[in-house]
Amino acid sequence: MKKKACKVLVLGFLLWSGATSAQSNKVISVKTKAITAKIAPTMWGVFFEDINLGADGGIYAELVKNRSFEFFKPLMGWTVNGSQVKEGDILILNRKAENTSNPRYLRATVRKAEKEGVGLLNEGFRGMGIRKGLRYDFSVMYRQQHPGITLHIQLLNSGGGVIGDTVLIPAYQDTMWHKQQVSFTATETEPKAKMQLWLEGNGVIDLDIISLFPSNTWKNRPGGMRADMVQLLADMKPGFIRFPGGCIVEGFDLSQRYQWKKTIGPIEERQLIINRWNFEFAHRPTPDYFQTFGLGFFEYFQLAEDIGAEPLPILNCGMACQFNSAELVPLNELAPYIQDALDLIEFANGDATTQWGKVRADMGHPSPFHLKLLGVGNENWGPQYVERLKLFTNAIKAKYPDIKLVNSSGTDPDGERFDYLNNELRNMHADIIDEHYYRSPQWFLQNAQRYDHYPRNGSKIFAGEYAAQSDKTVSINNKNNWYTALSEAAFMTGLERNADVVNMASYAPLFAHTDGWQWTPDLIWVDNLRSYGTPNYYVQQLFSLNKGTAVVPVKLDNAVIAGQDSLYASACIDEKKNELIIKLVNVADKQQSYTIALEDAKPAATQASVTVLQSDERASVNSFEHPQYVFPRESVIKVPGKKIPLDIAPYSFTIVKIKL
Structure with a gap:
C-alpha cells in the first residue's frame, strides 16, 4: 500500500514537470470575460x-453513554458491580410528574462500603477514546441528604488496568439537586476504555447526568x-x-x-x-x-x-x-x-x-x-x-x-x-x-x-x-x-x-x-x-x-465538456484575485494531452498552480492506516503564453489556477 502511494505521488509530479507536449490537437478554449453566471457563496456546503x-x-x-438513564432500558451501557451490592441497592426512579424532560435518576444505597464494594461501570460509545496526558472533566448531578459517600472515578483500559483516576466528595447535603465537577489526567492512550465509579462510605445518594468530557x-x-x-x-x-x-x-x-x-x-x-x-x-x-x-x-x-x-x-x-x-x-x-x-x-x-x-x-x-x-x-x-x-x-x-x-x-x-x-x-x-x-x-x-x-x-x-x-x-x-x-x-x-x-x-x-x-x-x-x-x-x-465568484465558458470543439474523451470540465474566475480556475475530470484509464487556450485574456505569470487528486486504481480507498492514500498533490506548470500545454493523468481530478 505504501509503495502504491509513492507511485501515485511520483506520477502526479512527473505529469506536471514540464514534460508536456509542445502542442496538442485537442484545444480546450476558455473565455474569461464571458461570464455566464455568478456563483453563490453558499455553493458548496x-x-x-x-x-x-x-x-x-x-x-x-460526551464519553458516557446513557448518562441520565433515559434509554428504553434504563441501565443500558451500565453494569452494576461490586462485592457489597445487594438486591435493591441500585434503583432507577422516575419523577415524571416533577420533571418530564429528564424523569429518571439512579438511587444508590451504600452500607459501610469500601472502595470496590458498590460500583457502576460505563462502557461508552463502543468504548471511550482516551489520550495519554489529556485532562478529562467528570461531572455529576446529585442530591444527598446526609454526608457519608465518596465517589471514586477511574478510567480502565481494555485489560481492566487503571489509566486515570480521581475522587469526588459531594459538597452539599440537602434535598436539592447540585452539579459538581472534578478533573484528572489520563496516564495511557486507550481507544476502548471504560469508566468505573466506586461508591465508598455509608448512606443514600441520587445520581443523574453522569458525564465525562475530554478537555480538548x-x-x-x-x-x-x-x-x-x-x-x-x-x-x-x-x-x-x-x-x-x-x-x-x-x-x-x-x-x-x-x-x-x-x-x-x-x-x-x-x-x-x-x-x-x-x-x-x-x-x-x-x-x-x-x-x-x-x-x-x-x-x-x-x-x-x-x-x-x-x-x-x-x-x-x-x-x-x-x-x-x-x-x-x-x-x-x-x-x-x-x-x-x-x-x-x-x-x-x-x-x-x-x-x-x-x-x-x-x-x-x-x-x-x-x-x-x-x-x-x-x-x-x-x-x-x-x-x-x-x-x-x-x-x-x-x-x-x-x-x-x-x-x-x-x-x-x-x-x-x-x-x-x-x-x-x-x-x-x-x-x-x-x-x-x-x-x-x-x-x-x-x-x-x-x-x-x-x-x-x-x-x-x-x-x-x-x-x-x-x-x-x-x-x-x-x-x-x-x-x-x-x-x-x-x-x-x-x-x-x-x-x-x-x-x-x-x-x-x-x-x-x-x-x-x-x-x-x-x-x-x-x-x-x-x-x-x-x-x-x-x-x-x-x-x-476553489469556488471562484463567476462561471465562464470552457469548451472542447465548441461544446461544453461533459463526457467527450471521457473528460468533464468547468471554469470560473475569482474576481477578487483576478484568477482563472479550471476544473478537469478525466475518467479514462489513460493520460490525455490538451492545450488550454485563453481566448480573451493574458496570463500574468509564467507559471500556474496545479492540484491533482488521482489514483491509477478506481477501487482505491483511504483508511485509518493510510488516511491520505488518495490525497491532493500540488505542483506548478509553465505558462508560455495564452496557449498552455497540459497533460491530464488517468482517473484524475485536476485544478489549474492561472493569474490573469
Whole structure:
C-alpha cells in the first residue's frame, strides 16, 4: 500500500514537470470575460445528520453513554458491580410528574462500603477514546441528604488496568439537586476504555447526568464538540451547513420527530428521544442509539458561525417518514408546527427583548445568528406535502419575507413523485427546490448536463443529498472508493457550470463511526480517537476551496465538456484575485494531452498552480492506516503564453489556477 502511494505521488509530479507536449490537437478554449453566471457563496456546503453515531458517540464529545438513564432500558451501557451490592441497592426512579424532560435518576444505597464494594461501570460509545496526558472533566448531578459517600472515578483500559483516576466528595447535603465537577489526567492512550465509579462510605445518594468530557474540545468549550471532527469541516470552508437531517427530522412517527425547542437550554432540561436509525435497518440494528441533544439547535448555529457557514435548519412540516408510518398532522392542527418555524427564526435573529431571542441571549449568544435560509420538510412528497407547505410558506413569508425557504422534491431525481412536486413547487414560485440523488457512478457521469437545460429564472436548486453508490443504495457493501469520488467530481462540474440554477450542494451522509454505522458510503470516517477524509471528502473540499465568484465558458470543439474523451470540465474566475480556475475530470484509464487556450485574456505569470487528486486504481480507498492514500498533490506548470500545454493523468481530478 505504501509503495502504491509513492507511485501515485511520483506520477502526479512527473505529469506536471514540464514534460508536456509542445502542442496538442485537442484545444480546450476558455473565455474569461464571458461570464455566464455568478456563483453563490453558499455553493458548496455540508449536510449533517445524526446517523452512524454522528452526534452522540461522534462529534458531540460526551464519553458516557446513557448518562441520565433515559434509554428504553434504563441501565443500558451500565453494569452494576461490586462485592457489597445487594438486591435493591441500585434503583432507577422516575419523577415524571416533577420533571418530564429528564424523569429518571439512579438511587444508590451504600452500607459501610469500601472502595470496590458498590460500583457502576460505563462502557461508552463502543468504548471511550482516551489520550495519554489529556485532562478529562467528570461531572455529576446529585442530591444527598446526609454526608457519608465518596465517589471514586477511574478510567480502565481494555485489560481492566487503571489509566486515570480521581475522587469526588459531594459538597452539599440537602434535598436539592447540585452539579459538581472534578478533573484528572489520563496516564495511557486507550481507544476502548471504560469508566468505573466506586461508591465508598455509608448512606443514600441520587445520581443523574453522569458525564465525562475530554478537555480538548473544539475551541476548548466545556461540554463541547470533538475537535478533530469539526476541524475536518472547517478545513472545507463550507458555504453552509444543513442540520439536523435528514430523516430524523421526520421521525418514524411524529412522536419521534425532531423538535428544536426540546434541544436548547440547560443540558439537564433537554428531552432525550430514540434515534430513528436505532431500528431502521435489519442489517445494522443499533439498540443503543438515542439522541441526548447535547448537540442541539444552539450548538448547530454556533458551529455554523465557527466555521463561517450559513446555517440551514430543516423543520418538520407535520409529516412523519412516508416510508415508515406516513403519519400526518391534520391541517387544522398544523398551527403549532408553523409557530415552531416562526419561533425558530426569532430564536436565531431576534434581539434579546423578544421571547426567543432572549432564550438565545441567555444561552450566551446575545447577538443574532443571522439566519437567512430555512427548510420545510425533508424528502416529503405528494399533495399532502404541498398543502402543508403552502400554509408554512404563507405564514413565514408574511412575517419574514426575506427568509429563503428550501422545499423538498421527494426522494428521487426523476419519476412521478419528482415530476409532480417539481411542477407544483415551480407554480408556487418556491425559492429553492431540494433534489436528492443516491445513484451509481454511471448515473452521475450521465447526468453532468442535468441542469444545462433547466429554467434560468424562477426556483433555484439545492443538490441537498448526493453520493455515488459503488454497489447499490442501502447496501452494506458500498465503498468510498476513488471511482465514486471521481464520478461525483464529474457531476459537480455540471453543478458549477450551472451556478445560475444551482445555488447549493452537499454530499450525504457526513460522518460514520467505524464501529457503529448504519449507512455507507459516508464523507468522513471516525473511530474513538481518529478521523480521516475519504476521496469523496477531498473532491468536496477542492471544489469548495476553489469556488471562484463567476462561471465562464470552457469548451472542447465548441461544446461544453461533459463526457467527450471521457473528460468533464468547468471554469470560473475569482474576481477578487483576478484568477482563472479550471476544473478537469478525466475518467479514462489513460493520460490525455490538451492545450488550454485563453481566448480573451493574458496570463500574468509564467507559471500556474496545479492540484491533482488521482489514483491509477478506481477501487482505491483511504483508511485509518493510510488516511491520505488518495490525497491532493500540488505542483506548478509553465505558462508560455495564452496557449498552455497540459497533460491530464488517468482517473484524475485536476485544478489549474492561472493569474490573469
